[in-house]
Amino acid sequence: MGVNVEIHIGPLGGDGLIHDYLQAEPALSPFFPGHPSDPDAFRRKAEEIRARFDMEALAALPGAIRPLSHMAEETMTRVTAGEGFVVTTGQQPGLFGGPLYTVHKALSAIALARRLQELLDAPVLPLFWVASDDHDWEEANHVHALDPGNTLRRLALDGDPQSTRSMGRRTLDGGAEDALAQISEILPASDFTPAILERLRGAYSAGTVASAFSDVMAALFEGRLLGLVDAQDPVVRRLGLPVIRRELERADEHEAALARQTARLEAAGYAAQVTVLPGASNVFYEDESGRERLVRDGDGWMLRSSGRRMDEAGIAALLADAPERFSGNVVLRPVVESAVFPTLAYVGGPGEVSYLAQTGCLFEAHGVGMPLVVPRLSVTVVEGKVRKVLDKFGLEVEAFRKPVQELVSDVVREEVPAGVEEAVGRLRGSLAEGYEAVFEAAREIDPTLKGPIFQARGEALKQLGEVEKKIRQHLKGQNETGLEQLEKAAVNLAPMGKPQERVLNVHQYLARYGEGLLDAILERMEIPMDGTGSGWTGPECG
Numbered sequence: 001m002g003v004n005v006e007i008h009i010g011p012l013g014g015d016g017l018i019h020d021y022l023q024a025e026p027a028l029s030p031f032f033p034g035h036p037s038d039p040d041a042f043r044r045k046a047e048e049i050r051a052r053f054d055m056e057a058l059a060a061l062p063g064a065i066r067p068l069s070h071m072a073e074e075t076m077t078r079v080t081a082g083e084g085f086v087v088t089t090g091q092q093p094g095l096f097g098g099p100l101y102t103v104h105k106a107l108s109a110i111a112l113a114r115r116l117q118e119l120l121d122a123p124v125l126p127l128f129w130v131a132s133d134d135h136d137w138e139e140a141n142h143v144h145a146l147d148p149g150n151t152l153r154r155l156a157l158d159g160d161p162q163s164t165r166s167m168g169r170r171t172l173d174g175g176a177e178d179a180l181a182q183i184s185e186i187l188p189a190s191d192f193t194p195a196i197l198e199r200l201r202g203a204y205s206a207g208t209v210a211s212a213f214s215d216v217m218a219a220l221f222e223g224r225l226l227g228l229v230d231a232q233d234p235v236v237r238r239l240g241l242p243v244i245r246r247e248l249e250r251a252d253e254h255e256a257a258l259a260r261q262t263a264r265l266e267a268a269g270y271a272a273q274v275t276v277l278p279g280a281s282n283v284f285y286e287d288e289s290g291r292e293r294l295v296r297d298g299d300g301w302m303l304r305s306s307g308r309r310m311d312e313a314g315i316a317a318l319l320a321d322a323p324e325r326f327s328g329n330v331v332l333r334p335v336v337e338s339a340v341f342p343t344l345a346y347v348g349g350p351g352e353v354s355y356l357a358q359t360g361c362l363f364e365a366h367g368v369g370m371p372l373v374v375p376r377l378s379v380t381v382v383e384g385k386v387r388k389v390l391d392k393f394g395l396e397v398e399a400f401r402k403p404v405q406e407l408v409s410d411v412v413r414e415e416v417p418a419g420v421e422e423a424v425g426r427l428r429g430s431l432a433e434g435y436e437a438v439f440e441a442a443r444e445i446d447p448t449l450k451g452p453i454f455q456a457r458g459e460a461l462k463q464l465g466e467v468e469k470k471i472r473q474h475l476k477g478q479n480e481t482g483l484e485q486l487e488k489a490a491v492n493l494a495p496m497g498k499p500q501e502r503v504l505n506v507h508q509y510l511a512r513y514g515e516g517l518l519d520a521i522l523e524r525m526e527i528p529m530d531g532t533g534s535g536w537t538g539p540e541c542g
Helices: 017-022 026-031 039-052 055-059 070-079 100-120 177-186 193-203 209-220 234-249 251-267 312-321 333-340 350-365 384-393 397-401 404-415 418-442 447-478 480-493 507-513 516-524
Strands: 006-010 085-091 124-130 142-146 152-156 227-230 280-287 290-297 300-303 326-328 343-348 372-375 378-382
Touching: 006 516, 017 026, 017 350, 017 372, 026 251, 026 350, 039 100, 039 343, 039 372, 070 124, 085 100, 085 227, 100 124, 100 209, 100 343, 100 378, 100 516, 124 209, 142 177, 142 507, 152 177, 177 193, 193 209, 193 507, 209 227, 234 251, 234 280, 234 312, 234 326, 234 333, 251 280, 251 350, 300 312, 326 333, 333 343, 333 350, 343 350, 350 372, 378 384, 384 480, 397 404, 397 480, 404 480, 507 516
Parallel strands: 085 124, 085 343, 124 227, 343 372
Antiparallel strands: 006 378, 142 152, 280 290, 280 326, 290 300
């Protein structure tokens, strides 16, 4: 069944590293194992994985994967039998699934897996990594949605803002009741809404922030080629433990490697996404007090926030007896993924592409090949009510990349009648020429008259500018309804001045168009592999 909504799909926007990466800028070649538009880069990666993984390691993986369809389960079986590969993506748990880009990441991973299956003639399973280790409450506890009046609403979980417990250990304890009540008010009455609300209430009735998020993602992608992986799954913890142990044993060495790679990246003209803190490991420790980073303290370790000290023997004992307490930071997590799973590629956003540029040498230090880094696709949904406004003002979606007030000013400026524009232009030119003529005639009397003459010219031009402003203000008043429509279009396409996908939640769209919307987006996703960047051979470490 078709979905009656306009869908725009394209590459990620942005400046700096992400722009140059998409353009295959040669300066970035030393930081990545290949370019995602180069088919041969994926073939090389497939061979490296086949040589590195053994059947014993693969045989344990089904216990860590939650396949969301029969097709996903069949693909998982073949991959874990040594026949294929995975592509990964992921996100920290966000309320009700978080912003739209979380869904777009998963869909991009599915599209990439399908493309790679054709390229390699092998099964490829897309995996969504639920980053349940993350403890950033201020980012995970809320999401935004538009109510029927086009007012942006912030929905939030109740919880202790001081707690540093990970999302996989932070229980809901009724903290979702207000958010559930609000989304019940916000979602439009439709045939799809009752089922959506039932699923959300079921997911957020008990458990943890991470388990609720996982249940939402499972419901959204049920029946599709996708598997979920929880960062705190016991199998993942066990299989990833050698990376954690090695990271602590060689923390100083790895810190130096990251610092060198960061310096090379900055020398190439790019800003570092992750700060390399002296003495800080890439490992976190969590117990009942919360999650804290381990920092070198003499011959032992210290927990960065609380200052608690742990000696080497204590760390070794905990790694043996309670490995679930240890996890990698944002730098180490992709290394763990690639060590545990036969990972061809990682699908990420602009920030993730940037920090992965810093970490190629960390992969090498762990003896794990870095995956290909594939930027997710960007998606914008344009509803009929928004399209009408765009057509009325002759605008396209890209126009909303600038602040809405600038856009309103541009529209008002364009609506000034041509006769008024011409008359004002003639007067401005006449003022400039007239005062110039007065000065030329008066300079023989006294050249110092230039100051007051040109000051008078400036005042006249300033007054003319005020007249122009009043004309536009009158036009704005006459077009108040239309400009309100423009501002409502802006809150749909660029809420809070950001791209739609970075702010709004998927359920406000699913309530109108049903889950067929996700299939419609996926059908339009194309992963280009035209050989761009075929000369990339990095990362170069030393």
